[in-house]
Amino acid sequence: MQREGVRREVDGSNVYPFGVDPEWKRSENELLFLNSMKMKMSVVFGITHMFFGLCLRAANSVYFGNMAELALEVVPMFVLMITFLGYIAFLIMYKWSVDWYAPDSPGGPPNLIDLLIGILLKPGSVDEPMFQGQATVHSLILLIVFICIPLIFLGKPLMLWRWHSQQRRARGPGGAFGAGAAAPRHTDGVGALGGAEGGDADSLFDDDEAEDRRASSMFSPTSASKDGGGGALLPASAADEDDFLGGDDETAALTGGGDTGGGGGGHGHGHGPFDLGDELMHQAIETIEFVLNLMSHTASYLRLWALSLAHTQLAAVFWEKALRGTIEMGNPFFVFIGFAVFASVTFAVLCLMDVLECYLHTLRLHWVEFQSKFYKSDGYKFLPFSFSRIVDEPIDAKM
Amino acid sequence: MIERLAELFEVETNPGGILDATNAAIRDDGTSALIGGGVAFSTSSVTESRQTQVGFQHVAGTIPRDQVRKFERRVIIASRRQAYVRFSEPQYELYNRKGEAEDRVVFAVFFHATAVAKRVRRVCSAYGSSLYTVPELGDPMRAHAAVSSRQKQVRLHIEEQSDLLRRQEAQIKTTLMKSARDIVHLKRGVRREKAIAIALNRLEPASDTMLKGEAWVLAAERATVEDAVRSAHQVQSSGAALPYFVNTVPKQHWGMPPTHFRTNKFTKIFQDVVDTYGVPMYKEVNPALFTTVSFPFLFGVMYGDVGHASIIFTIALLAVIFEERLIRAKLSDMLQMAFHGRYMILLMGFFGMYCGLVYNDLFGLNF
Numbered sequence: 001m002q003r004e005g006v007r008r009e010v011d012g013s014n015v016y017p018f019g020v021d022p023e024w025k026r027s028e029n030e031l032l033f034l035n036s037m038k039m040k041m042s043v044v045f046g047i048t049h050m051f052f053g054l055c056l057r058a059a060n061s062v063y064f065g066n067m068a069e070l071a072l073e074v075v076p077m078f079v080l081m082i083t084f085l086g087y088i089a090f091l092i093m094y095k096w097s098v099d100w101y102a103p104d105s106p107g108g109p110p111n112l113i114d115l116l117i118g119i120l121l122k123p124g125s126v127d128e129p130m131f132q133g134q135a136t137v138h139s140l141i142l143l144i145v146f147i148c149i150p151l152i153f154l155g156k157p158l159m160l161w162r163w164h165s166q167q168r169r170a171r172g173p174g175g176a177f178g179a180g181a182a183a184p185r186h187t188d189g190v191g192a193l194g195g196a197e198g199g200d201a202d203s204l205f206d207d208d209e210a211e212d213r214r215a216s217s218m219f220s221p222t223s224a225s226k227d228g229g230g231g232a233l234l235p236a237s238a239a240d241e242d243d244f245l246g247g248d249d250e251t252a253a254l255t256g257g258g259d260t261g262g263g264g265g266g267h268g269h270g271h272g273p274f275d276l277g278d279e280l281m282h283q284a285i286e287t288i289e290f291v292l293n294l295m296s297h298t299a300s301y302l303r304l305w306a307l308s309l310a311h312t313q314l315a316a317v318f319w320e321k322a323l324r325g326t327i328e329m330g331n332p333f334f335v336f337i338g339f340a341v342f343a344s345v346t347f348a349v350l351c352l353m354d355v356l357e358c359y360l361h362t363l364r365l366h367w368v369e370f371q372s373k374f375y376k377s378d379g380y381k382f383l384p385f386s387f388s389r390i391v392d393e394p395i396d397a398k399m
Numbered sequence: 400m401i402e403r404l405a406e407l408f409e410v411e412t413n414p415g416g417i418l419d420a421t422n423a424a425i426r427d428d429g430t431s432a433l434i435g436g437g438v439a440f441s442t443s444s445v446t447e448s449r450q451t452q453v454g455f456q457h458v459a460g461t462i463p464r465d466q467v468r469k470f471e472r473r474v475i476i477a478s479r480r481q482a483y484v485r486f487s488e489p490q491y492e493l494y495n496r497k498g499e500a501e502d503r504v505v506f507a508v509f510f511h512a513t514a515v516a517k518r519v520r521r522v523c524s525a526y527g528s529s530l531y532t533v534p535e536l537g538d539p540m541r542a543h544a545a546v547s548s549r550q551k552q553v554r555l556h557i558e559e560q561s562d563l564l565r566r567q568e569a570q571i572k573t574t575l576m577k578s579a580r581d582i583v584h585l586k587r588g589v590r591r592e593k594a595i596a597i598a599l600n601r602l603e604p605a606s607d608t609m610l611k612g613e614a615w616v617l618a619a620e621r622a623t624v625e626d627a628v629r630s631a632h633q634v635q636s637s638g639a640a641l642p643y644f645v646n647t648v649p650k651q652h653w654g655m656p657p658t659h660f661r662t663n664k665f666t667k668i669f670q671d672v673v674d675t676y677g678v679p680m681y682k683e684v685n686p687a688l689f690t691t692v693s694f695p696f697l698f699g700v701m702y703g704d705v706g707h708a709s710i711i712f713t714i715a716l717l718a719v720i721f722e723e724r725l726i727r728a729k730l731s732d733m734l735q736m737a738f739h740g741r742y743m744i745l746l747m748g749f750f751g752m753y754c755g756l757v758y759n760d761l762f763g764l765n766f
Contacts, residue, residue, distance in 0.1 A: 019757040022765035307701035315763025358701040377677025382659035390594045
């Protein structure tokens, strides 16, 4: 049916050199085309952004020598993301790169959304195949998804559980507490990292052990009352009395050290008896969140398209109503008035309000969609003792 | 009020018809103006003998209106019916020491026996009544004269006191005005001293003669810290130094170290954006670095329009060019915030222009 339409071959000489061809502006399906392009572009950007976030998570676990997390959490997440989101990005690119109206094309342009829903609802069959063996690819994706999700969910808690029960057996009853302090420290951080690259299951395991010991000894608050975790140059034991030093948040930052120190090495355990139930619960939440976020966060990047559309449409409306209308009247006075309206509305709405709007949405994309992939933000700020901070803080003359 | 009291006495004395003043019963116990002198008179009701001199004492004061009945009963019981209470409305509004208006009634208790006085006074104080001295009273004329002279005295006293108060107030005002000019200065000094005191209080005694303080220090700034410690131990007059040590404590000692990133005026705003969400753990990947690129880019994807973005870009560029001047200028809160993010806005404008080129949008038109 589509092939009956008139086709004009392009030889490349009349292709617009950069960006969207302005000819689209005059076409009837301008919005259809732009929306489709921008939506797909947003999704591809989003996937790239989130994928990069996951890379940073991997970098974190490698740096902290946390091999259990890397192998049992980050790598399955990677696989999941690549097979699922990566496949979406691939389909988008592939659909762009194929001339679906060419005489030798396998069929009309496929509907990507139907295709993606089909992966789950109709496993093993594809209604509008885009390439040979797509059904097999879909089955494979489904298989990988169903392998990865239990791996993310169960892998790390079970590994930690095994390690802890070994520790307990090795040390006998009563030794279950304070694992980090009692265990002999034979590997330093570098050694743990170096050994990790050996790769087989046992050495991986040992590294995690060593790391855990390192983490728990490094991050355990020795005695909270004595040093309170330390606020920068001053340990925060007296922090509650120095409210004048700079408001509540800084005091909180000073005193906060004692609380955050307990988390330890990204494992969230380290002290006290190991509770498999707790760990499983924690991991279940994390797994569910990650899997759901694969879709919801990708969809969230559609705001890139939505705001872009809103911006373009607002600009078009201002131009149409305020300036073009008055120019067509032909009266210079009206043009003068029209331009004043156009300029002020453009500045107020597009250069102030829309900037703020886009800024906030970008902020959200970074805080929620990007940083949730890797960022724990468990730290506290280094606040050196500083007269300029204490003394130059604005003084309320009335108080 | 005193006039009123006098009236009370008149009421009391007039039925007698004959007022024979004697000083016999006058007592002045000298305690804190609690009780007035006595009054002695004979009443005609004592018909048997006009000559009978009856020495009356009195206590006068004010009590809250709602306690009038109870007070009267108490006085009568306490004095075993040997006292007599009269009440009267105060002529002026009464105020307490805080300057609040109070609803009180003037009373006067008359009694004969000295032994009763003590008990009456106790009842009075139990009811929170204020007692007043009433000057010596004799015949009505003299009583009036006494009262009015007393009134005059009181008025004079009030005038003197209020004049004193006025002068004091003025003096306080000038003193405060003088120090108000230096208040910021003074407060800074106080803060400084307080900060030093708090810091010193955190030191722990390490031995009999040494104090120990532990703190995080940037590895790169160790020399600076050592310099500071050395100069703090220098005895200013002689140039000799007191003994001190600066040692590195093993890392395990203190839990997780605080996080610090060196920022310049360009990266500061991006670090601030990240820190608003949460501070990275020590040695955790700092998202701010990547945000410097991805943030303006994603903004550009949404904002993409060459025309509008170039306006943003130009404004930010001007802010960057006239940076020095704008730092010194006093900006409003909103402007200050925008100025703080000038480098971010500059990049946002740049990427907006780039994406506008891709979208082929200029003020909503294509080109």
